[in-house]
Amino acid sequence: MIRQTVIVALILSASGIVAQAPAPRPKFDTFEVATIKLVDSDAKTGRFIKMEGLHRFIGKDYTLKLLIAAAYSLNPRTISGGPGWTESEHYDILAETPGEVRPTHDEQMAMLRKLLAERFKLTFHREQKEFSIYALEVAKGGPKLKASTASPDEPAALISTVYPQHILLPARNTTMGEFTSMMQRAILDRPVVDRTGLTGKYDFDLEWAPDETQLNGDVTGAPAESPAAPLFSAIQQQIGLRLEAMRGPVDAFVVDKAERPTEN
Structure with a gap:
């Protein structure tokens, strides 16, 4: 993670030293240039979205449906049409990306939403539907979370790494809303609702053995000899929360129109 470095100019004056306000962040509403290429899916290289350096945004091996899920922070099952x-x-x-600073995750997704509208001609509407969901709740004994000491302006870091026998997720400066959002769009097979009542930002590490229902079916499941616990057990044991299966209303995303993009 790259922190934004703010340089404050000091000006000598008759009354002493005066600090100038830092320059405002650029408006991250659209990419300066973007290339979209149709590719064969490649399980060996994996699917990911990441920033490389300050300006290079990369999305690898995504369908439009999964791009929508990422851009709008949705579980893919709630997307239809x-x-x-x-x-x-x-x-x-x-x-x-524009400007001289690295955009936050939210700013990256705002530019991705604009790209989907412009290059895929994506239009949609929302409908409330009932789905099987997971509710994230505080487990018996209370949460096992460390309050983050990072600056409130520093973006959250939620980057999972998939190993042959386990998945490691270090979370830093993260709210429960950000955690549930990541879990529903990238890890679990159904929407996740935050019912913890926790309002702070936290640091924690989560490690678990995945199964074939997770990561949009891109994993075959950890081998039986994996030392890591299954996800539901790991969440309760390691961070003092739990996932409760139930049914509930969700604002579903319905695609009205989409076109194949030109590759430039």
Whole structure:
């Protein structure tokens, strides 16, 4: 994670030293340039979205449906409508971001939403539907979370690493809303609702053995000899929370229109 470095100019004056306010952050509403390429899905390289340096945004091996899930922080099951290719054709995205600072995750997703509207001609509406969901709650004994000491302005860090026998997720400066959002769009097979009542920002580490229902089916499941606990047990043992299966209303995303993008 790269922290934004703020340089405050000091000006000598007759009355002493005066600090100038730092320059405002640029408005991250659209990528400066973006290339979208139709590709064959490659399980060996993996699917990811990341920033490389300050300006290089990379999306690797995503269908339009999974791009929508990432951009709007949704579980893929809550997305419906649109032509069949939105779930079968895979794309790589390479884009450049504006300004002289690295955009936060929310700013990256705002630019991705604009890209989907402009290049995929995506239009949609919302409908409330009932789904099988997971509710994230505080487990008996209370949460095992460390309050973050990072600056309130520093972005959250939630980057999971998949190993042959386990997944490691170090979370830093993270709210429960950000954690549940990541779990529903990238890890679990159904929407997740935050019912912990926890309002702070926290640091914690979560390690678990995945199964084939997680990560959009991109993993085969950890081997039986994996020393890591299953996800539900790990969440309760390691961070003092629990996932409760139930049914509940969710604002579903319905695609009204989508077109294949031009590759430039």
